[in-house]
Amino acid sequence: MAGPTIDALSQFRLTTGLGPIGRVVNFTNSNEMMLVAVAIIIVLFSVGLRTRSVVPGRLQSLVETLYEFVYGMCIDNIGEEGRKFFPLVFTIFIFILLGNLLGLFPYFFAYTSGIVVTLTMALFVFLFTTGVGFYVHGFRFLKFFVPDGVPGWLLPLLVPIEIISYLSRPVSLSVRLFANMTAGHVMLEVFAGFMILLTASLGVFGAVASIIPLGLNVALIALELLVACLQAYVFAVLTCLYLHDAVHMH
Amino acid sequence: MSGDHEGQSFEKRLAKARDSAGLDRPAREGKPETASDSGAMRLAMRLGVEMVAALVIAVVIGWGLDRLFHTRPWLMIAFVPLGAAAGLRNVFRAMGPERKN
Numbered sequence: 001m002a003g004p005t006i007d008a009l010s011q012f013r014l015t016t017g018l019g020p021i022g023r024v025v026n027f028t029n030s031n032e033m034m035l036v037a038v039a040i041i042i043v044l045f046s047v048g049l050r051t052r053s054v055v056p057g058r059l060q061s062l063v064e065t066l067y068e069f070v071y072g073m074c075i076d077n078i079g080e081e082g083r084k085f086f087p088l089v090f091t092i093f094i095f096i097l098l099g100n101l102l103g104l105f106p107y108f109f110a111y112t113s114g115i116v117v118t119l120t121m122a123l124f125v126f127l128f129t130t131g132v133g134f135y136v137h138g139f140r141f142l143k144f145f146v147p148d149g150v151p152g153w154l155l156p157l158l159v160p161i162e163i164i165s166y167l168s169r170p171v172s173l174s175v176r177l178f179a180n181m182t183a184g185h186v187m188l189e190v191f192a193g194f195m196i197l198l199t200a201s202l203g204v205f206g207a208v209a210s211i212i213p214l215g216l217n218v219a220l221i222a223l224e225l226l227v228a229c230l231q232a233y234v235f236a237v238l239t240c241l242y243l244h245d246a247v248h249m250h
Numbered sequence: 251m252s253g254d255h256e257g258q259s260f261e262k263r264l265a266k267a268r269d270s271a272g273l274d275r276p277a278r279e280g281k282p283e284t285a286s287d288s289g290a291m292r293l294a295m296r297l298g299v300e301m302v303a304a305l306v307i308a309v310v311i312g313w314g315l316d317r318l319f320h321t322r323p324w325l326m327i328a329f330v331p332l333g334a335a336a337g338l339r340n341v342f343r344a345m346g347p348e349r350k351n
Binding site: 157161172176230 | 296306332337
């Protein structure tokens with residue numbers, strides 16, 4: 001069994017970037033990719049919005065489409081108050097989208113494939129929406145945990161269930177994004193590993209046969225592009241729905 | 251006045267042209283057939299995560315309370331059915347009718 005093996009998980013290993021300075025402050029490759037993503041976003045938007053023509057060019061219309069897409073999402077899911085939360089939702093959406101898409105390039109690190117990153121974002125969304133709920137409704141927000149039209153003797157059972165359900169939001173929010181990205185990257189790596197294994201064990205015939213995993217990988221890349229955009233969308237939409245709950249209660 | 255009239259006729263002609271080009275069809279006639287398979291898969295993933303997340307939270311709460319009150323393992327056992335119920339609640343909420351704004 002000597003020879004190449006499939007090592008699908010080493011791609012998620014964190015290393016330090018930026019040379020000796022990065023090693024001292026634990027600046028990881030994940031942080032590097034975040035900075036790259038933020039730089040791309042800033043450059044894209046400042047360049048795309050520089051012309052400000054009535055009939056937009058390619059770059060300007062890309063930026064405007066992104067803006068209007070997220071804006072519509074806010075208004076549709078939160079209501080008119082959604083305008084206030086647009087900067088937050090837009091930041092979350094574009095940061096996750098860039099992370100997912102950049103991670104698909106070879107040698108790039110997908111920072112959304114780290115549970116630490118996704119859990120931090122989900123916890124922030126969770127604490128923020130809870131804070132908004134208490135800010136808007138005061139202590140009446142606690143009535144959120146009391147379902148309507150339920151006989152009083154059931155409440156001691158139902159209120160803990162509602163609270164657990166509420167507390168599970170950041171977990172499901174973060175695990176969903178993390179699991180989707182990690183699973184996609186592991187699958188890509190495994191199929192790529194098949195090609196090496198086939199060539200190493202079967203020689204020329206294996207090299208010819210490895211066109212099958214290659215084709216699968218091409219199809220997988222398309223699927224992963226879809227998943228990358230979709231998961232960013234799902235995260236942003238759920239943020240909107242939680243904000244809707246906090247603003248309107250039910 | 252004449253500008254207004256012209257505007258109206260332009261709107262009419264535009265609507266007619268859009269209609270013949272099929273641009274104004276109702277946008278939501280249901281999801282395209284091709285997306286249904288991956289859509290179902292995604293839904294299954296999502297609902298599974300929803301259920302497990304509630305269970306994990308319930309077990310963690312039970313475990314923490316057990317540590318606090320030295321009642322291991324009874325509170326954890328008590329919280330597992332609560333977590334399962336909360337998971338089902340999550341699933342029902344995710345699958346329930348769309349909420350109205």
